[in-house]
Amino acid sequence: MRRLLLSILAVIVTVSVFGQQKEVDSLKQVLLDNKNQDTLRVATLIKLSYNINNINSDSALVYIDKALLLSEKLNWGKGIALSYRQKGLIFYYKSDYFSALMFSQKALENSKGKNNRLFNASVYSNIGNIYADVKEFDKALKSYEKLLKISQEENAVKDELIAIFNIATVYTEQGKYQKAITYYLKAFALSEENNFKTFIPTICNNLSKTYMYLSDNKKAIKYLKMGIQKAQDQNNVYVLGLLKRNLAETYFKSNNLLQSEKLLLESIVLSKSNNTLEWEAQSLRLLYQIYERQQQFKKAFETHKKYVVLQDSIINKDTKAEFIKRDLTFENEKQQAMSQAEIERQKLIKNGSIIGGSGLVLATLLVFVLYYRKRNAETQKQQAEFKAKVSNTELKVLRAQMSPHFIFNALNSINDFIAKNDVDSASEYLIKFSKIMRQILEHSTQNEISLKDDLKILDLYLQIEAMRLKNKFTYAIEVDNTIDTENTLIPPLILQPFIENSIWHGIAKKEGSGHIKIRIKQENDMLVCTVDDNGVGRGATVKNHDINNKSYGVNITKNRIDIINKKKNKNGSVSLIDKDEGLCVEVKLPLELAF
Structure with missing residues (x-):
């Protein structure tokens, strides 16, 4: 879901990153100045964990564990609930969905009373996001519907807007495009009625994507242009870069290559300015396809080289063994593809010799040189990826072996202790x-x-x-x-x-x-x-x-x-x-x- 469609909450968080470091420094200073073990310190730790999560999730986890420990020591129920909610968010950004769900549910368990309904709504929103990311769409809808119900009853319009928007996003993922459009338009109207201008570019982006799935390019372009205008008015460069890239894609499909190229170059500049590397990479990938279609092979090669380097820097960090197997399969398939390409090249050279056209031979040699250089760049990149994944996987495997080894020895100790000692001591040992x-x-x-x-x-x-x-x-x-x-x-x-x-x-x-x-x-x-x-x-x-x-x-x-x-x-x-x-x-x- 994250790659195809935007989440309103994700946009808000990312837009705020630019002023984030100042806030982090300020909160750290508060912790240094205030050594009192009180609820103010808990609140500061939670805020610091939230603000630092996009920068360093491991550090965010250290801070929230401190907040949770102090809340339990103070027996402060609100602090405990807030800490569990934040801990769930951290694991969500780590893509550890099981832990994210567990801590989100703990947040609900520790949130009691009527006054906490909006807090519960925010947790239901997070749980909905978790289920949506693992494609449990029915469960995601149930959580978003709870969020919608509470927000409407509490007259919390912004939460209502988020619920409607996320329900629409799930419907898009399920292929229920007409339902999705109905909800997107509700979210659009709600944003305009309540002057929530910052949400409109994101809604326009997802509306356009849904119309693309329905092959209604006219409406898709309409909402992309509207979103671009709104994002420019708000100076929202984060969404603006994506909207321009998506509009470039629609022009590319209709073979309007010049307009598509112009938009992609603008999108790349915007993506660099806010460090959204994945969107920059997507723009580069489409741009080199444009140059290939225009037969500008040198530009295509240089752009593809930039794409490969950038893609390498944002490589997925999931390092389970099956990913290595996928890489090995990919390498094998790539070699087969190269062999086939070599056969086709030989055929082309042979045909060129028969025809005897020196211009065709020269063009073939040029294509071969470009192909050979691009192939080498891709091979080196794949080898670097593979080595990094092997190293990371080996480290994970060793850590996975360490815990069972430790637990096995401890269980042996317990068994021996129970056999030789009294029940009270055994109980203390087990605790x-x-x-x-x-x-x-x-x-x-x-x-x-x-x-x-x-x-x-x-x-x-x-x-x-x-x-x-x-x-x-x-x-x-x-x-x-x-x-x-x-x-x-x-x-x-x-x-x-x-x-x-x-x-x-x-x-x-x-x-x-x-x-x-x-x-x-x-x-x-x-x-x-x-x-x-x-x-x-x-x-x-x-x-x-x-x-x-x-x-x-x-x-x-x-x-x-x-x-x-x-x-x-x-x-x-x-x-x-x-x-x-x-x-x-x-x-x-x-x-x-x-x-």
């Missing part, structure tokens, strides 16, 4: 484990979480393992005062395998009690994390033939760091330092800050 599980699930979709959150998980892990071993060891976690744990980001569970090794291969095999010291410090642009124990050390492990019991988690962690180094061009490392008594592991990671 601590459930807290760990909740933390892992909440952070499962994130490449990085705050150092504070990661240390919380490690602290819980150490507590339950100390319980299982009947307090055979003590531990300490030290963080240098120069490090802001809430602002510093770290790959989740990166230290856990080394702590696990210290417990099971170091201290558990030692006579008497042991101690584990975890230290976090900063050295220039690196975060240095050490896990230091006074267990039996690696020498005793080798003597006891325990070397074959290498930690699976440690190997995964080393591979995770290698891939992070490749992605970020850094020199993170893992060093094992043998001591007279025990082992010290030093993990160096690139320093990453939320803001």
Whole structure:
């Protein structure tokens, strides 16, 4: 839906991006000036999370988690509901629709009473967007209809307009074009009656798209021109760039190439000015097709080259393994297409030789040179895409392996503890484990979480393992005062395998009690994390033939760091330092800050 049709809310958010950084800086200053743990701080954190979401969604998540935690501490129901709504929006922009839906529903659960109806309406709007994006259109309509009902009863005209517009958009996606047009025209009339001028260009854009689907180019052009005029009057360059690109497409279909070219060049300038890269890429793609149709091969080649470079910079970041398979299939199909093209080229050369026309031969050679250069550019781009996707996918796979490995070992610990100890202790153990599980699930979709959150998980892990071993060891976690744990980001569970090794291969095999010291410090642009124990050390492990019991988690962690180094061009490392008594592991990671 997002690519074909505009959402009113998306336009408003993007238009506001230009004044966003000033607002972000102002809100950060408020947080620095006001250290009080009160509802004002919660409200500021929520606003900051909302404003920073388009810039850095991971940082937005850090802020909203702080707001949620403080709201729960203050027992402030409104803050909890607002935090869950914002958390749902963050995951929506991350395209994690399951989490987005879950947190949106939690927002509704925490919103009680008659006075919260408009808040509920906004959440129904968000839920409708989620369902629409995953093409669950019937469910999307139900949510938008709830939004419409509440907004009409509460006389909230703007919300009513958004509901009508989004219902129309769903009908367009379902192919119910006449119904869609009826609702778009209602939204158009409502906008004019209530002087909501900023919405009109967006409504015109979607109306024109729907008329295009009905092959009514005359009305499509009418609303595109109207939308362009309204957008120019409002200086709304965001929508103006798209409207001009869409109008260029209608002229292209009717073979009005000069007018189409003019509009595309204007659209590209507008797209660059507001950094809407995808729309710029779409304009470049259509422009090189125009040059090809005009037989301006040099211009076509240069424009296509720009399109390839730009498309590379906005490549989809979804890195699941099946996407790699698609790339491999695409590469195979492309090679077959190239082979066919080569056969056709040979035929053309042969025919040219028979005809003996030197001009035709020269033209063929020119086309071949252009084709060869374009093919090489496409091949290099595909190889770069493939390597990036392999790297990202490997990192995701390793993270996916890490969590089950950790959970499996923890469950073994619980089983052993229940078998050997009383019910009360087992219950306490399970409560601590459930807290760990909740933390892992909440952070499962994130490449990085705050150092504070990661240390919380490690602290819980150490507590339950100390319980299982009947307090055979003590531990300490030290963080240098120069490090802001809430602002510093770290790959989740990166230290856990080394702590696990210290417990099971170091201290558990030692006579008497042991101690584990975890230290976090900063050295220039690196975060240095050490896990230091006074267990039996690696020498005793080798003597006891325990070397074959290498930690699976440690190997995964080393591979995770290698891939992070490749992605970020850094020199993170893992060093094992043998001591007279025990082992010290030093993990160096690139320093990453939320803001």
